[in-house]
Amino acid sequence: MKKVIFILALALTGSMTFAQDTPLEISGSVDAYYKYDFAKTANIPTSFATDHNSLSLGMIDIALKKTTGKTSFVGEVSFGPRGQYQSIPNSDNTYDEGNGFNSFNIQNLYVTYAATDKLSFTAGYMGTFVGYEVISPVANFHYSTSYLFTNGPFQNAGVKANYSFSDKVGLMVGLFNNTWNSYTADPLKGLNAVGAQLSLMPTESVSAYLNFMDGAEAGTIVDLTATFQLSEKFKLGLNSADFSNGDKIGYTGVALYPSVDVTENFGLGLRGEYFKFKENSGDESVTAFTLSANLKSGGLTVIPEFRLDTGKDEYFMDSDMMPTKSATQASIALVYGF
Numbered sequence: 001m002k003k004v005i006f007i008l009a010l011a012l013t014g015s016m017t018f019a020q021d022t023p024l025e026i027s028g029s030v031d032a033y034y035k036y037d038f039a040k041t042a043n044i045p046t047s048f049a050t051d052h053n054s055l056s057l058g059m060i061d062i063a064l065k066k067t068t069g070k071t072s073f074v075g076e077v078s079f080g081p082r083g084q085y086q087s088i089p090n091s092d093n094t095y096d097e098g099n100g101f102n103s104f105n106i107q108n109l110y111v112t113y114a115a116t117d118k119l120s121f122t123a124g125y126m127g128t129f130v131g132y133e134v135i136s137p138v139a140n141f142h143y144s145t146s147y148l149f150t151n152g153p154f155q156n157a158g159v160k161a162n163y164s165f166s167d168k169v170g171l172m173v174g175l176f177n178n179t180w181n182s183y184t185a186d187p188l189k190g191l192n193a194v195g196a197q198l199s200l201m202p203t204e205s206v207s208a209y210l211n212f213m214d215g216a217e218a219g220t221i222v223d224l225t226a227t228f229q230l231s232e233k234f235k236l237g238l239n240s241a242d243f244s245n246g247d248k249i250g251y252t253g254v255a256l257y258p259s260v261d262v263t264e265n266f267g268l269g270l271r272g273e274y275f276k277f278k279e280n281s282g283d284e285s286v287t288a289f290t291l292s293a294n295l296k297s298g299g300l301t302v303i304p305e306f307r308l309d310t311g312k313d314e315y316f317m318d319s320d321m322m323p324t325k326s327a328t329q330a331s332i333a334l335v336y337g338f
Contacts, residue, residue, distance in 0.1 A: 034055050108124075173194075
């Protein structure tokens with residue numbers, strides 16, 4: 001589910017029928033933030049919002065979608081730290097003296113063919129199907145991200161088929177490049193990673209996705225995401241994952257996302273996460289709690305946030321740059337979706 005919302009719907013639904021042409025759809029987001037780490041230095045090693053005591057940029061993200069008959073395409077480009085060097089690879093790693101690495105700025109670039117009203121095929125470079133949180137801040141309740149998000153895949157290039165057994169059960173299977181987050185495969189390895197997703201929507205208030213990917217270089221990841229709309233105002237999200245790539249190399253973790261809509265334009269949410277690196281990946285574990293509010297006005301969402309991370313060992317630094325077991329930060333982000 002690491003995609004903007006409309007990309008998620010397109011990628012996971014195999015029951016779409018493209019009966020007629022549609023206008024070019026344009027959507028996206030812009031975001032900026034201020035963060036203060038109480039250790040007075042960037043201290044929590046998760047993705048994005050890394051600058052301390054600074055009004056900093058996220059990204060401008062622009063997504064295009066067009067349907068013609070049974071075919072469609074999605075193209076998404078991002079400019080800025082969050083959507084450039086922090087979340088996409090540097091093209092072909094070509095380095096130019098004085099200009100640094102190239103960047104194609106591409107988050108998504110793929111085409112889809114709807115063979116029937118139940119079966120579709122997609123090929124290209126796609127936001128990963130693994131995980132609960134996404135790169136675009138519009139689709140996340142919290143502005144900072146989880147350890148599960150940071151350590152999992154961001155994009156997968158390859159081909160996949162989506163089949164809808166019913167409006168409650170769907171299946172995706174695909175072949176992907178030999179490693180995560182790469183526009184190109186090792187020519188000796190090619191598309192040697194296998195991925196699959198089983199989607200279940202037993203009721204209107206429950207949705208679950210069981211995700212799997214396995215490859216000689218990519219490793220093996222099993223991931224479960226689920227959402228439970230427990231009442232009109234209260235929702236609970238779940239993400240659990242296990243990744244391994246060699247003998248006791250990898251991680252395991254679980255995160256819960258309770259949130260409540262206090263009013264139409266004001267919500268409160270908590271993310272509680274336990275994350276552990278496996279023995280030969282450092283054998284560190286962290287428990288993290290993030291409390292966020294969402295204040296909405298039109299397309300703008302203001303996200304004030306407070307976060308406390310605690311490690312089993314002295315995983316962080318204090319204000320004297322000495323090792324410590326905990327880290328605390330506060331931030332406020334402005335996210336505008338269009």
